[in-house]
Amino acid sequence: xxxxxxxxxxxxxxxxxxxxxxxxxxxxxxxxxxxxxxxxxxxxxxxxxxxxxxxxxxxxxxxxxxxxxxxxxxxxxxxxxxxxxxxxxxxxxxxxxxxxxxxxxxxxxxxxxxxxxxxxxxxxxxxxxxxxxxxxxxxxxxxxxxxxxxxxxxxxxxxxxxxxxxxxxxxxxxxxxxxxxxxxxxxxxxxxxxxxxxxxxxxxxxxxxxxxxxxxxxxxxxxxxxxxxxxxxxxxxxxxxxxxxxxxxxxxxxxxxxxxxxxxxxxxxxxxxxxxx
Numbered sequence: 001x002x003x004x005x006x007x008x009x010x011x012x013x014x015x016x017x018x019x020x021x022x023x024x025x026x027x028x029x030x031x032x033x034x035x036x037x038x039x040x041x042x043x044x045x046x047x048x049x050x051x052x053x054x055x056x057x058x059x060x061x062x063x064x065x066x067x068x069x070x071x072x073x074x075x076x077x078x079x080x081x082x083x084x085x086x087x088x089x090x091x092x093x094x095x096x097x098x099x100x101x102x103x104x105x106x107x108x109x110x111x112x113x114x115x116x117x118x119x120x121x122x123x124x125x126x127x128x129x130x131x132x133x134x135x136x137x138x139x140x141x142x143x144x145x146x147x148x149x150x151x152x153x154x155x156x157x158x159x160x161x162x163x164x165x166x167x168x169x170x171x172x173x174x175x176x177x178x179x180x181x182x183x184x185x186x187x188x189x190x191x192x193x194x195x196x197x198x199x200x201x202x203x204x205x206x207x208x209x210x211x212x213x214x215x216x217x218x219x220x221x222x223x224x225x226x227x228x229x230x231x232x233x234x235x236x237x238x239x240x241x242x243x244x245x246x247x248x249x250x251x252x253x254x255x256x257x258x259x260x261x262x263x264x265x266x267x268x269x270x271x272x273x274x275x276x277x
Contacts, residue, residue, distance in 0.1 A: 001054070001055070001056040001079075001080075001083075002054070002055060002083075003052050003053070003054050003055075003080075003083060003084055003087050004052060004053055004055065005050060005051070005052040005087065006050075006051055006052070007042075007048060007049060007050060007051070008051070009034070009037055009038070009042050009049070009051065011051075012034075012051035012052075012053070012064070013034060015053050015059060016051070016053040016059055016062040017031075017034065018059070019053070019058075019059040019060075019061075019062060019074075020034075020062060020074065021204055023075075024203075024204055024205070024206040024242055025126065025128055025206070025242060025244055025266050025267075026074070026075060026099070026126075026266070026267065027062075027074055028126070028200075028206060028208045028244050029072060029098075029208075030062060030064055030072060030074060031203045031204070031206070032200040032201065032203055032207075032208055033045075033064060033066060033072075034203075035200070035201045035203045036174070036177060036200075036201070037049070037066075039177060039201070040173055040174070040177050044171070044173050044174065044177075045066035045067035045069070045171070045174075046066060046067030046068065049064065049065065049066045049067075050063075050064065050065040050066075050071075051063070051064050052064070052084065052087075054076055054077075054080040054083070054084070056077075056080070060076060060077060060080060061073070061074055061075070061076025061077065061080045061081070061084075061102070062074045062076075063084060065093075067171075068094065069097075070093070070094055070095035070096050070097040070121075070271060070272070070273070071088075071093055071095070071096045071097070071106075072096075072097055072098050073096060073097070073098035073099055073102040073103055073106060074098060074099060074102070075099040075101075075102060076099070076102050078101065078102070078105040080102075081101075081102040081103075081105035081106040081109070082105055082106070082108075082109040084106060085106050085107075085109035085110040085113060086109065086113065088110075089110075089113045089114065093110070093274060094273060094274065095118075095121060095271060095272050095273040095274055096110070096118075096271075096272050096274075097121075097122075097269065097270065097271035097272070098269060098270075099269070100268055100269060100270040103269075103270045103271075103272060104270070107272050107274075110274065111274075114274070115276075115277060116274040116275060116276060116277065117274070117275055117276075117277050118272040118273070118274055119272065119273050119274075119275060120270070120271070120272060121271045121272060121273045122164075122248055122249075122250070122270075122271040123248070123249040123250065123268065123269070123270060123271075124246045124247065124248060124249060124268065124269040124270070124271065125246065125247050125249050125255065125265055125266075125267075125268050125269070126244060126245075126246055126265070126266040126267050126268070126269060127244065127245050127246070127247065127258055127259075127263035127264060127265055127266060128242060128243070128244050128263065128264060128266050129232060129236075129242070129243040129244075129262055129263055129264075130262055130263070130264045131262045132229065132232055132233060132236070132261065132262045133260065133261055133262040134229050134233075134261065135260065135261075136222075137222070137226050138187075138189075138221055138222040138223055138226055139189050140187055140188050140189035140190070140194065140223070140226075141187070141188060141230075142185050142186065142187055142188075142226075142227060142230035142231075142234075143185070143186050143187075143188050143193075144182050144184070144185060144186075144234075145179060145184035145185065145186050145196070146179065147179060149179075149184070149186065149193070150175060150176070150179065152193060153175050153178075153179065153184055153196065153198075154170055154172060154175050156196050156211075156213045156215070157170045157171075157174075157175055157198075157211060157213070158170035159213060159215070160211040160212075160213040161211075164211070164248070178198050178199075181201060182234075183198055183199050183200070183201070184196065184197075184198045185197050185198070185227055185230055185231040185234065186227070187223045187226055187227035187230070189223075194214065194215070194218045194221075194223045195212075195213070195214040195215075195218065195223035195224050195226070195227045196211070196212070196213050196214075196227065197209060197211075197212045197213075197224075197227040197228050197230075197231040198210065198211055198212075198231075199231055199235055199243075202235070202238060202239065202240050205239065205240060205241035205242060206240065206241070206242040206243075206244065207235050207238075207240045207242070207243055207244070208243075208244040208245060208246075209228060209231055209232065209235070209243065209244070209245040210245055210246060212224050212227065212228050212245075212254075224254075224257065225257045225260070225261060228245075228257070228258070228261065229261045232261070232262075244266075245258060245263060246269070249268070
């Protein structure tokens, strides 16, 4: 039983992707990150990505770290999470996220080995579309964002990252990637964009919606729900069999909205940050 760590995406895909694809929903983030790295290059999120898998009579867990994001963990045995903390000791980690039991086991061992303390950055819930339910819509309608919308999309992606505190930064290459396959939808009223929703590339019939962003002065008018429903319909029309999204459990409004348009809870995730005592 041991971890293998590498910066080689091709090797990671060969060893860990079958394990990840065995549960598309639970491993949605890792799989869509892999697809983006394939399309945009291994440095799209930042230099020196790190990939790993735990082998115990077959792959039983996987991890990855890109850019400024926390270390991402799949579901894995508790002993694997603890062993990974041992292996990574000496490296700088801003935090850890993913499968909640694995995250807790990793963090407990990491605190003991590094003297840092783990703090909760976000508790998330993963939702999957059961059946799209579209109620009364606000004024306006959806439009696929194009190259002329790039500056606005970048601005709203940056605003979302700042509000969410998810560990990322606005990345122009990722914005261009989303625009290249029609992955950003705007809701417009009288020709003015008032809300945005984006989605990942379709991987093995699965796609994930996010971010969804409405400027503060346009909120509570139904635009976010409307653009999410429209993007969900578009994803289904492109052949996605599973449409997923994450919510922040501290935001009851968004959790309620997504349930009303047909999303149902799959599992909970945990994101922790590490700080000096």
